[in-house]
Amino acid sequence: MSDDVRNVFVVGLNDFNRERLENLRGADGCRFHGVIDPAAVYDTEVFDIAAMLEEATAQLEAFDGNVDAIVGYMDFPVSTMLPILCERFGTRSPTLASLLKCEHKYWSRRVQKEVIPEYIPGFTAFDPFDDDALTRIGEAGLYFPFFVKPIKSSGSRLGFRIDTPEDFYHAIERLRGEIGLIADPFNTVLEQARLPDEIAAVDGHFCMAEEIIGGWQCTVEGYVFDGEVVSYGIVDSLRYPQVLSFFHYRYPSGLPDPVQAKMRELTDTVMRHIGFDNSAFNIEYFWDEVQDRIWLLEINTRISQSHCDLFEKVDGVSNQQVTIDLALGRRPDMPHRQGDYAVAAKFFYRVFFVDAVAARVPSDEEIAELEADFPGSVIALQVATGQRLSTLPEQDSYSYALAYIWMGADSAERLLEDYERLAARLTFEFDDIEG
Structure with missing residues (x-):
């Protein structure tokens, strides 16, 4: 293998993306390698992040050559795994803390409020397993209608417009039953980061309530x-x-x-x-x-x-x-x-x-x-x-x-x-x- 070939590892690389990657400018100087089977990140809603990080680390350590870059195009769980893998192998990526300031929805809103407060809606975090959650949302100054979604969501899943108490309790039932699919693996990532106390108290099982915005x-x-x-x-x-x-x-x-x-x-x-x-x-x-x-x-x-x-x-x-x-x-x-x-x-x-x-x-x-x-x-x-x-x-x-x-x-x-x-x-x- 030529010394000037750059080895780029793509988490969840499939044939569809490989073809696109090979048509990029400068791609003739790159060799693309898959890390973790695509089905493990595309075709499932069950993510064992700890196991995937272990598998990816083993694959990369076993590679006979330089690991020049580790990338991915998927949202959760790939996006949150990349800074951890990149730090382990010394490749370029954002810090895990800066990434979580974007992806942890409550932390992200707190940070946005510091610099562009007039461009974000009213918001509060709440625990969907708290029977008094609706009361606490009202105490935070949010009233019907509002929108609820998990602290870390994937796509539009488990996002609900709430117009009535009945809407809220219907959403809570769904959230309690399904939020663990993302909350548990997201908490695995949060454990790798140093979080401010007020953020650490709001883990992946929490949700956001926000004023309705649109347009x-x-x-x-x-x-x-x-x-x-x-x-x-x-x-x-x-x-x-x-x-x-x-x-x-x-x-x-x-x-x-x-x-x-x-x-x-x-x-x-x-x-x-x-x-x-x-x-x-x-x-x-x-x-x-x-x-x-x-x-x-x-x-x-x-x-x-x-x-x-x-x-x-x-x-x-x-x-x-x-x-x-x-x-x-x-x-x-x-x-x-x-x-x-x-x-x-x-x-x-x-x-x-x-x-x-x-x-x-x-x-x-x-x-x-x-x-x-x-x-x-x-x-x-x-x-x-x-x-x-x-x-x-x-x-x-x-x-x-x-x-x-x-x-x-x-x-x-x-x-x-x-x-x-x-x-x-x-x-x-x-x-x-x-x-």
Whole structure:
């Protein structure tokens, strides 16, 4: 093996991502290696972080060569494992403390409040196993309606809008039954960090209650390189009418330029204050158009995998470029508007059932025909024939995403038209439908 080849280890590397990585700028000087089987981080909701850290450490120690970088693109548990692994092997990453100031939702809100208080909602932490939790939320100054979510969540899972006491107790029942799936492994990570006393008291089994915020949702994709904060793209997150479920992510953003500029300014302020460095991140915001008010929703310590194809279609390369360059100590080499399309989107093909069994899903031949008829499209089914929808991982509380569909076009209008034509040809059938 040549001395100038850089060995990059990717936690949960699958074939889909390997192909993208090998097309990045400078990838010819890299060799990509998988760490931990993809199924252990993609296709499960049970995460034994201690065992995964032990497995990853053993794999890396057994490697005959230099470990030049360790990266990942997944949210929990991968994002929280990376600083621990990188510290063990002396590769570049943010500190665990700075990462937790983003990912521990209560700590993150506390830190945000120190520098951008007018851009965050009212919030409080509460224990879902406390029978007086609703009273304590009221004592903290939060009243109906409000939103609840775990201190550490994954995707939109276990997030609920609360309009009545009945809504709250329904949410509490779900939270008590399911929060341990993330809380227990997250606590394994918290044990590795030195936390302020007021944060240590709020462990992974706690939840957040926050004022309802809303509006036009978007995500600022950025990175920090040697202390310099760079925001390189804003992606819109557009929902189905009247519900919380996402319809599609669209890039570039259609937000007014002054709103985008203010979001970049807020991003710079908060990421500098946190001390996050040498890594990618993304921050989700709302713009309340009526009040012309910006709200910071949450900070994620990674690129969004959902956006990789969008940047490739519009800018010419996946934003995985950012992650790899930073991990190797290089200033990211991201092009701008050098792709084949003016606009791109990831669509979520959904059904709004309580539950059902998929009796039929589109065949491989049908998918291939659609992708041929709509050049540039990528269709990724999320459900198999015979599968009960409630067994699908990473779903929100209101619907099931049966397929992800990436497409590009020369305008936002054409993009929607093409998607509607493609979606009309996707044939699913269901048994045992619960409405």
